[in-house]
Amino acid sequence: MSNSLKLTNVSKSFGEAKIIKNLNLDIKKNERHAIIGPNGAGKSTLFHLISGHYKLTSGKITLNGDVINNLEPHQINRKGLARSFQVTNIFPKMSVYENIRCGILWSLDFKYSIIKLVNKNKELNKKTNVILQEVNLQHCAHLPAGLLSYADQRALEIGITIAGGADTLMLDEPTAGMSNSETERAVNLIKQISENRTLVVVEHDMGVVFDLADRISVLVYGEIIATDTPNNIRKNKAVQAAYLGTEEH
Amino acid sequence: MLNILKPFSTWIIIAAIAAALPLIFESSFALTLLSKMGVLIIFTVAYNMLLGQGGMLSFGHAIYFGLAGYASIHILNGIGEETLPYFPTVLFPLIGAIVGLFFGSIVGYVSTRRAGTAFAMISLGFCEMVTAMTLIFVIFFNGEDGIQTDRMVGPEPFGVSFGPQIEVYYLILFWVLLTVALMYIITKTPFGRMSNAVRDNPERAAFIGYSVRRVRWQAFALSSMFAGAAGSLHAINYEHIGFESVSVVQSGAVLFMAFIGGAGHFLGPIIGAIGLTYLDSTLADITEAWLLYLGLTFSGIVMFAPGGLAGLIVMHGPIARTNKNLLFSLIKPYLLAIGSVITGLLGLIGIIEMLYFRSLISKGEGEIIIFWTEFNANGILSWLIFIGLILLGIFLSKRTFPVAKESWDNAISVVKTEISNE
Structure with missing residues (x-):
């Protein structure tokens, strides 16, 4: 299987503090890859580096073979990488429907057009409805997104993330703060949307991680100490010492 | 036939009422007031492309309004003196639009690199700079006196000379309907939707493939373009342009109108422009303290009804x-x-x-x-x-x-x- 996302010797420092240290990571095409690690390990920083939110101090990141670490976030997105955020990141004043529709615009080549009308485009609106159905939010399509429940907002954010048709998805703690039933719903949704896509997910809930992931990377203090299948990670002594042993899961 | 017109029925009714207004209010004061309202409606709705639609607070949007006015006056004078070829008065707002678009694109390219407070401060700086230039480059701006013109130049197609105020009113009305309709349609385009998206959450907008800066820049340039069209009409309406038209005072006035009317709704700025222009013309004669009342109204709206008058209506x-x-x-x-x-x-x-x-x-x-x-x-x-x-x-x-x-x-x-x- 070919690589989707490849990180080579990636480092990131904030002043004196080295948050990510010479990190190497290969994420295969169409695999579900979880990144776990204790608080402060650098998981969110790693996400920000890959998505272009932060610039690398050194190293190289490629997406489907193209170097992306020198690009702006919107350029990386256009290359087929979409992400969600740890804190819900939607357009709160716009309707749920419009949130999704905005997520689709670029992929249908609307660019910055001021001569096309969004309501009149059949393909755009059909696709919006398909995504709405996929994330199960048809019932509140015309409510302002800011009024949705937390779990629905997270689902909406996943909807926006997949709307542009990206082949690589990165989800940052998609089930954080959810009840058990909400988590179950979210995991099913993530499983379904990541069919035939590459998924990178940061998650604290070990139940979710072992249920979802094909492979797991363990990040501790800016370094990846192991990348393996869930079963092997469970058995890995270094991981147990650094992480699993110290927390209740 | 009627079915085709149905979606536009509101527009047609409003247009008909506006066209009939001079028949109801016959005085020259009313006609002048209505003309002024028209100009400011275009300017305020244009300004709201930035404030309400794009979430950019500008303290200097009069630059594009005023500079377009100066350009129009010079061209009118040039035609009058026959140093420039004839250009129909009806199409003068196009000149203003080009001038506004030109300066808006340049200033916008610089200022939309930043958002929030920095953007507001840059806009203020540019406004002060242009105001200072009007007093320095006397040859173009003629200092504090400003420039006079005579709008009756060239041939008079169909007997319309734009001498009488009533003809200017209908000229302004035509452009109000055209530009406001265009600006409304723009809110329904991909650019218009993304302008709202960038206002709500720039970070998210970047991660769905849009350059936040490009969206803001485009909003700035388009907004300046329509403000320029309003500036041309302003110049034709008064046959005079002065430094105050590019100043922070004029910029503040348009901000007041947009905000009091309600920046969050497309119709808000129109309500604000009509209401405040009316009060400005009538109350200013009744009381010396008019500006104080305006300030108090503004503070009251900011504190108790941040959605403006339109916001109060829409919430019902x-x-x-x-x-x-x-x-x-x-x-x-x-x-x-x-x-x-x-x-x-x-x-x-x-x-x-x-x-x-x-x-x-x-x-x-x-x-x-x-x-x-x-x-x-x-x-x-x-x-x-x-x-x-x-x-x-x-x-x-x-x-x-x-x-x-x-x-x-x-x-x-x-x-x-x-x-x-x-």
Whole structure:
């Protein structure tokens, strides 16, 4: 299987503090890859580096073979990488429907057009409805997104993330703060949307991680100490010492 | 045929009413006022492409309005002196639009690199710079005097010379309808939607493939373009342009209109432009303290109704759609609350008028007419009456406002349950 996302010797420092240290990571095409690690390990920083939110101090990141670490976030997105955020990141004043529709615009080549009308485009609106159905939010399509429940907002954010048709998805703690039933719903949704896509997910809930992931990377203090299948990670002594042993899961 | 026109029925009705207005209000004062309103409607709706649609607070948008005005005046004069070829007056807003677009693209390219406070400060800086230039480059701007022109130049197609004010009114009306319709359509385009998206959450907008800076820049340039069209009409309307048209004062005025009318809704700026232009023309003659009242109104709106007048109207939309009776049940508590506020305001206005009168006008005399009644500004009784009104207003408001708010909350919760039951 070919690589989707490849990180080579990636480092990131904030002043004196080295948050990510010479990190190497290969994420295969169409695999579900979880990144776990204790608080402060650098998981969110790693996400920000890959998505272009932060610039690398050194190293190289490629997406489907193209170097992306020198690009702006919107350029990386256009290359087929979409992400969600740890804190819900939607357009709160716009309707749920419009949130999704905005997520689709670029992929249908609307660019910055001021001569096309969004309501009149059949393909755009059909696709919006398909995504709405996929994330199960048809019932509140015309409510302002800011009024949705937390779990629905997270689902909406996943909807926006997949709307542009990206082949690589990165989800940052998609089930954080959810009840058990909400988590179950979210995991099913993530499983379904990541069919035939590459998924990178940061998650604290070990139940979710072992249920979802094909492979797991363990990040501790800016370094990846192991990348393996869930079963092997469970058995890995270094991981147990650094992480699993110290927390209740 | 009629079915095709149906979606545009509101527009057609508004256009018809606007076209009939000069027949109802025949005085030249009314005609001048209506013309001014038209110009400012275009300018304010254009400004709101930045403020309301794009979330950019500019303190310097008069630059594009004013510079387009200067350019139009020079070209009118050039045609008049036959140094420039004839250009139809009807199409002058196109010149203004090009001038606005040109300067808006340049300044916007620099200022939209930043958002929030930095953007606002940059806009203020540019505005001060251009105002200073009007006083320095006298050859183009003619300093404090500004420039005069005569709009009756060239041939008169169909006998229309644009000499009489009524013809200028219809010229302005034509451009108001055209530009406002265009700006409305733009809100429905991919760019328009992404402009809202960038306003709501720039980070998210970047991660769905859009360059936030490019969206902001485009909004800035388009907004300046329409402001330029308004500037041309302003110049034709007054046959004069002065440094104040590019100044921070003019920029502030358009901000006031957009905000008081309601920046969050497309129609808000139109309400603001009509309302404030009317008050500006009428109240300025009645009271010296007009600017103080304007400032107080603005502060009041910022504090108590950040959605502006349009926001207050729109928040009743869901109630009106679900249950008309609920809406009627709100009338009584609202009237009581409004009555209380007016009581307090009457007192406040009385005090302000007497203070102004004593410090600026009276020269020792006491008689002053407030609300068609004679008061003695030197006597303690008048002061006691107005202070009493203020206290009564505050007292009543404290009782009626919670009731009004509760009625609204009740109505909204009823609407919510009705919607979720569907």
